[in-house]
Amino acid sequence: MSEVSISDYLLTHLERGGTVPMNRQLYGLLRDGILGGAILPGLRVPPSRALAADLGVSRNTVTYAYDQLIAEGYLEARTGDGTYVADTEPDMARLPAALTGDAATADGGAGSLLSGRGERLLSGTGASSAQWGAFMPGIPDITRFPNEVWSKLQARHWRRIAPGLLTYGDGAGYLPLREAIASHLRTARSVNCTAEQVIVTSGTHQSIQLASTLLGEMGDTAWVEDPCYWGTRNVIRSSGLAPLPLPVDEEGMQLPEEALRTPPRFIFVTPSHQYPLGPVMSLARRRLLLEYAARHKVWVVEDDYDSEFRYSGPPLASLQGLDSNERVIYLGTFSKTLFPGLRIGFMVVPSALAPRFARANAELFRDGQSFLHAVLADFMNEGHFSSHVRKMRQLYAERLACLQAAIRHELGDIATISGGDAGLHLALGLPTGTNDVAISQAAKVRGILTRPLSAYYAEPTSARPGLMLGYAAVSTESIPPLFAELAQEIRGQLCHLDTRA
Structure with a gap:
């Protein structure tokens, strides 16, 4: 040319x-x-x-x-x-021949663009594109959040913004927020901690990843509840740990003799309100777990995700509050008490580990939400947080009672209810053989969001069918008619089950 x-x-x-x-x-x-x-x-x-x-x-x-x-x-x-x-042609002669056969596909399988680890991670995902509506579990009523109060607190900071709030944050998080969190935890959850032990994160996933990275090696075993929150299992797996599912009964995670003979590196538990089934870990089992962890140098990760909302009896003390050997890493979040989009969580670590956790948090994640931390600290220190939680606890208790009544009215003794003493959801157990995935999909077509309980189990063979029903974000008057629609899908699926039988 x-x-x-x-x-x-x-x-x-x-x-x-x-x-x-x-x-x-x-x-x-x-x-x-x-x-x-x-x-x-x-x-x-x-x-x-x-x-x-x-x-x-x-x-x-x-x-x-x-x-x-x-x-x-x-x-x-x-x-x-x-x-x-310009001559920009690459010197192809310098490149080795392309890999062929097994060597070319060893990481991700034939034709895959992902690594094997990436494929395994995505095979167990549970996040949904729809996050708001009846009966989405784990979502608070964000329409009741005190927006005006929050807006005023934000405006107050903007009027005389401190430069430090607009740059990278401290690895442990904004100190006044850590002080507010520590004070709240000592009073409300019987957590033994100081502000220096609190590490502010973007949520439970980040907290689990940080603990797994700093305290575990690739291939270490981690006991997890079965069923459990899918996010916990996936973050553990993506961090290079090997999750070992242990069954749950009415006292929480079981500790079978066979498992006890081989100590893991981690034990991940939700002792105050097991997710998703809801039982509370008994005191005897808590003490056994802590003694075992102390003897074998096991790290216990306590996810206290929604214990602010307990509707029968006084609040339960945390597992961390019973630990005298500093083997418990305590996790919490504001996603359930305030709103999920805030993306602020926290962890309480033993004093000796706190400086290193803060340094690693800064190195891996470069926190920069100091402005939001400052607003949240004011929100807590001025009493707005505790006031909001009290109001929402009363409202959620009313909605829970309404949903339980609707279930009894529509399904009678066909279904069982568990996990209704605390939190933002309950687990609706269905007869063996019920296709809960099909019910969940059919309900979604109607605009009703729920999750199949079977999806929370590690193995399909051990899965119990049922539905996860969140009630916090559904108005009380909407619960009966919406559940009536869902009950139609459930009864239809049970008719197919009877026909096959």
């Missing part, structure tokens, strides 16, 4: 009056021609004045395209000699 044919090439492809500016079109056509081999290395391109005349555009248009191509290495300007197409 000569200089003249470059002009012809451009004249053929330029779009007059198009939406793309002429200088960008010219740049793109020359670049694509060079990359595609239509314009060869070493070719001298027309002078900017001549090309502008050939194309009927301003010289500035051509100059822009040339300057951009020179800056990116496609063209090179030679003083006194014009502008030439």
